[in-house]
Amino acid sequence: MDHFFLYSAVILTIIIAVPLYRVLYGPTLFDRLLATNAIATKTIVLICLIGFLFGRIDMFIDITLAYAVLGFIGSLIIAKFVSIKNVERE
Amino acid sequence: MTEIQHIISILFVVIGIFFMFVGSVGIIRLPDFYSRTHGISKSDTLGIIFVIVGLVIYEGFTQSSLKLLLIVLFIALSNPVGTHALARAALKSGLNPFFSDDEIKEEAKK
Numbered sequence: 001m002d003h004f005f006l007y008s009a010v011i012l013t014i015i016i017a018v019p020l021y022r023v024l025y026g027p028t029l030f031d032r033l034l035a036t037n038a039i040a041t042k043t044i045v046l047i048c049l050i051g052f053l054f055g056r057i058d059m060f061i062d063i064t065l066a067y068a069v070l071g072f073i074g075s076l077i078i079a080k081f082v083s084i085k086n087v088e089r090e
Numbered sequence: 091m092t093e094i095q096h097i098i099s100i101l102f103v104v105i106g107i108f109f110m111f112v113g114s115v116g117i118i119r120l121p122d123f124y125s126r127t128h129g130i131s132k133s134d135t136l137g138i139i140f141v142i143v144g145l146v147i148y149e150g151f152t153q154s155s156l157k158l159l160l161i162v163l164f165i166a167l168s169n170p171v172g173t174h175a176l177a178r179a180a181l182k183s184g185l186n187p188f189f190s191d192d193e194i195k196e197e198a199k200k
Contacts, residue, residue, distance in 0.1 A: 018114040075172040083179035
């Protein structure tokens with residue numbers, strides 16, 4: 001079962017690296033923000049899998065909760081900020 | 091009993107990772123910001139819910155599995171809200187969709 005968690009964590013890391021293309025070459029600012037948000041939400045699952053891999057899920061689960069809340073708040077604040085008109089979108 | 095638990099857990103995690111892979115393909119392939127929003131938000135949320143429910147089934151009835159279910163609830167509430175706020179910000183600041191109205195009418199005529 002440890003091997004399964006290791007392999008799924010590796011595959012998940014590759015999947016997380018895919019939206020980095022959109023972060024680098026996204027045509028608009030919102031594409032970059034969307035890709036960043038997607039990376040942040042998938043990292044939550046990655047931290048959970050790493051916790052099961054190390055056998056310390058009781059410790060990693062608190063890190064996961066804090067990371068989820070911080071990512072959500074940051075995403076909302078940035079969305080509120082860029083909704084102001086006349087902001088440069090490139 | 092433990093074997094059945096492991097098999098169900100593996101099944102859930104594999105389905106969840108497949109959904110997240112579909113979301114990542116969608117954010118690369120789709121042509122427009124709004125369609126990319128459509129592609130990544132729902133499939134990503136469903137994938138995260140599947141993977142964490144699989145981990146809960148593997149863990150059993152403990153305090154950690156209760157916290158994992160709390161994370162599932164939080165993700166199911168927060169991820170669509172964040173994406174919706176981003177799409178609303180894009181619409182407010184004047185980002186046009188890929189198809190304008192004329193193109194939609196021409197598509198409807200065909």
